[in-house]
Amino acid sequence: MYRRLSTQDVQSPAALRFPAHPIEGLAGTSLKPEHLPSILDAPKTRGFFEVHAENYMGAGGPPHRALNAIRRDYPVSLHGVCMSIGGPRPLDKAHLERFRRLVERYEPALVSEHLAWSTHETAYFNDLLPLPYSAATLATVCDHIDEVQEAIGRRMLLENPSTYVAFRESTMSEIEFIRSVARRTGCGLLLDVNNVFVSAANHGFSAREYLADFPLSEVREIHLAGHSEQSDDEGDRLIIDSHDGPVADAVWKLYEIVIARVGPLPTLIEWDSSIPEWPVLEAEAAAAQAILDRFAAPIIVESSHAA
Amino acid sequence: MQLEPIPLEPRRPQDSYTAMFSSALLRPERETPSLIAGPKGKGVVKRYNVYRNNVTVSLIEALAATFPAVRRITGEEFFRAMARFHIRDTPPNSALLFEYGRDFPAFIAAYEYAQDMPWLADVARIERAWLDAYHAADAEPLSPSALAAVPAERLADLVFIAHPAARIIRSRFAAVTIFAANRVTDPFDTIDAGEPEDGLVTRPGFEVDVRRLPAGGAEFLSSLIAGEPLGVAADAALQARPSFDFGAAIAGMIEAGAFTCVKIGDRS
Numbered sequence: 001m002y003r004r005l006s007t008q009d010v011q012s013p014a015a016l017r018f019p020a021h022p023i024e025g026l027a028g029t030s031l032k033p034e035h036l037p038s039i040l041d042a043p044k045t046r047g048f049f050e051v052h053a054e055n056y057m058g059a060g061g062p063p064h065r066a067l068n069a070i071r072r073d074y075p076v077s078l079h080g081v082c083m084s085i086g087g088p089r090p091l092d093k094a095h096l097e098r099f100r101r102l103v104e105r106y107e108p109a110l111v112s113e114h115l116a117w118s119t120h121e122t123a124y125f126n127d128l129l130p131l132p133y134s135a136a137t138l139a140t141v142c143d144h145i146d147e148v149q150e151a152i153g154r155r156m157l158l159e160n161p162s163t164y165v166a167f168r169e170s171t172m173s174e175i176e177f178i179r180s181v182a183r184r185t186g187c188g189l190l191l192d193v194n195n196v197f198v199s200a201a202n203h204g205f206s207a208r209e210y211l212a213d214f215p216l217s218e219v220r221e222i223h224l225a226g227h228s229e230q231s232d233d234e235g236d237r238l239i240i241d242s243h244d245g246p247v248a249d250a251v252w253k254l255y256e257i258v259i260a261r262v263g264p265l266p267t268l269i270e271w272d273s274s275i276p277e278w279p280v281l282e283a284e285a286a287a288a289q290a291i292l293d294r295f296a297a298p299i300i301v302e303s304s305h306a307a
Numbered sequence: 308m309q310l311e312p313i314p315l316e317p318r319r320p321q322d323s324y325t326a327m328f329s330s331a332l333l334r335p336e337r338e339t340p341s342l343i344a345g346p347k348g349k350g351v352v353k354r355y356n357v358y359r360n361n362v363t364v365s366l367i368e369a370l371a372a373t374f375p376a377v378r379r380i381t382g383e384e385f386f387r388a389m390a391r392f393h394i395r396d397t398p399p400n401s402a403l404l405f406e407y408g409r410d411f412p413a414f415i416a417a418y419e420y421a422q423d424m425p426w427l428a429d430v431a432r433i434e435r436a437w438l439d440a441y442h443a444a445d446a447e448p449l450s451p452s453a454l455a456a457v458p459a460e461r462l463a464d465l466v467f468i469a470h471p472a473a474r475i476i477r478s479r480f481a482a483v484t485i486f487a488a489n490r491v492t493d494p495f496d497t498i499d500a501g502e503p504e505d506g507l508v509t510r511p512g513f514e515v516d517v518r519r520l521p522a523g524g525a526e527f528l529s530s531l532i533a534g535e536p537l538g539v540a541a542d543a544a545l546q547a548r549p550s551f552d553f554g555a556a557i558a559g560m561i562e563a564g565a566f567t568c569v570k571i572g573d574r575s
Contacts, residue, residue, distance in 0.1 A: 057403050058442030059471065062513050082402035087325055095402055120329040124399040126369065127361040132324055132342075164354040165343040167324065202354070204346045230357070233350030240357060 003008065010226050022110035023048050023075035025264040025296055027288035029281050030271060034068050038278035047285055048075040048109065050268045054082055056106075071106050077221065077268065078108035082124065085144045085158070086131040087117030092271050096151050103152045110266065112157035113148065114189045115141065115178065132167035133177040138184075141177075145185040157188040157220050162195035162241035164202050174199075182218045189215065192223035192303045193255045194270075198247070201239040202232075207254055216262050222287060224255060225270035243272040246284060256291055264292035318338055331355070331397045332362050366394045369404045370411060374434045376489035377415070377427060399557055408435055418453025424501050426480030433486045433506055433517060436474040440510040443472035448511045448564030454557070457571065466572035467531045472510035473565045475520075475529050479503050483519045511564025518563060524550030528560060536572045 028048035031039075039049075049070050056063050070076060080099055083091060103111055116128035131137050148156055160178060173178075182189055191214065200207035226245035232238040247255075247269065259265070269284040324342060331337035339355045347367045378386040393414045399407040412435060415421050416428035449468055450556050457465060476482065481498055481505040488495040505525035509516045520528070523544035530540035544551040560566065 054403055058405060059444035061442050065513055117325055120325040122400045125332055125362045126365045127358060139433045164357045165351050168342055168344050233353050
């Protein structure tokens with residue numbers, strides 16, 4: 001029942017409204033409105049920007065003007081945060097159509113969404129909420145991804161979650177679940193290394209073993225972010241995926257292990273709260289770029305037309 | 308009269324996890340849902356509270372970002388408490404957070420602890436209109452020369468098309484002045500809150516503009532936005548406020564970019 005989509009990562013050049021701007025091997029940052037003047041006033045640099053799709057779903061105004069200006073000069077990655085792919089209900093058709101139009105309008109180099117849900121009935125909770133891993137949820141998630149990929153006419157990437165609880169009704173591991181989704185739908189994966197670190201610490205498994213087991217061949221993008229610490233009911237460390245500070249040393253180490261295995265994949269630094277001045281964020285991206293460049297193949301192929 | 312029975316929506320068994328998981332997210336008095344577990348038999352109260360906290364705090368932040376003047380007026384603690392009550396009452400029904408807060412002004416108007424600030428809800432209405440204008444579709448405002456070519460005897464028949472960003476806010480209080488004074492961090496002089504004010508919110512380019520309307524201006528522009536011809540709108544304004552200044556109203560609405568085009572309507 002699962003049709004593997006014939007997916008292209010790049011549209012035919014004739015149809016493009018913006019320059020193709022390859023994203024391969026680059027480090028990037030989330031685009032924050034407060035950084036726009038610094039970015040646009042400075043000479044164009046090496047890198048890319050990722051935007052939350054929902055912030056650009058208004059009809060017009062400054063957000064679209066900003067994204068147009070950025071997209072002219074840089075590769076852009078479009079990251080959805082509230083499609084509720086991990087929810088049991090059918091996808092919101094109006095939201096999917098808004099998402100499709102954004103993909104069409106901005107021709108992003110990458111398109112991604114989360115293995116999570118945010119809406120129940122009519123209430124939107126503005127958080128990435130977890131789901132049980134079972135045959136039933138696997139079937140629904142695959143249906144949802146098929147629907148998204150069909151709507152946007154290209155491959156999407158699915159991001160692994162960070163979680164604080166597990167479900168009693170889960171019958172398979174997260175990796176088993178994600179691997180099955182990728183195999184059945186043909187979607188790519190977005191590996192959030194900080195999420196792996198957070199979930200590993202919170203559920204008491206080894207992040208290195210998780211990464212060794214993860215279907216890395218399907219990964220097309222990496223996320224890195226900062227986390228913070230609280231404590232659980234027993235007073236033990238509980239790691240919060242807070243995106244409010246620099247990437248932790250332990251996460252940089254895991255990242256190097258991944259890049260050493262898979263090569264220089266586009267890597268995003270996420271910093272969504274207590275947002276620093278632009279040079280601080282830029283320096284985090286430069287640190288990721290240095291690792292990417294260290295593990296780049298000796299011959300760098302311009303791969304904007306790679307199949 | 309016989310009523311058709313309403314068919315129940317067939318529920319798939321796995322539909323229950325979002326219902327169960329979300330049932331206590333905005334309800335701190337409720338028990339942690341039983342379908343979740345911690346590793347190795349660990350408790351889930353603080354673990355589940357991470358989600359509760361993410362939801363409530365991120366939605367308070369969303370309201371704070373949309374209503375900065377209300378927040379400055381009430382102070383941080385008051386605002387967060389009021390926002391928290393509203394979020395529990397009326398969580399967002401859209402995944403687009405810039406659409407959230409449409410019911411917040413009405414909530415503020417009825418909020419027990421805000422009764423000594425009767426103008427606060429109107430300030431919130433202006434802030435909500437500000438964000439709508441910010442995200443409204445781009446459109447070129449009407450140029451001042453557009454009216455020059457119209458023969459004088461047809462002026463009364465002109466019909467205007469409103470700019471997608473244009474909004475009128477009417478207040479029994481000095482809501483526009485209070486709004487403007489609290490959208491910046493500068494100190495300001497005492498404001499006579501009892502002075503009724505009407506406001507026009509527009510976005511002729513990429514900057515949202517909020518201005519006070521002169522006497523009769525709100526009746527005039529509301530009538531034009533509703534599609535009434537210029538003659539009818541001017542009559543409505545004059546009837547409401549005999550001091551209505553027609554020439555100044557035309558110049559003001561052109562300058563504010565409240566309309567995008569004009570046509571000569573059919574005389575009925």
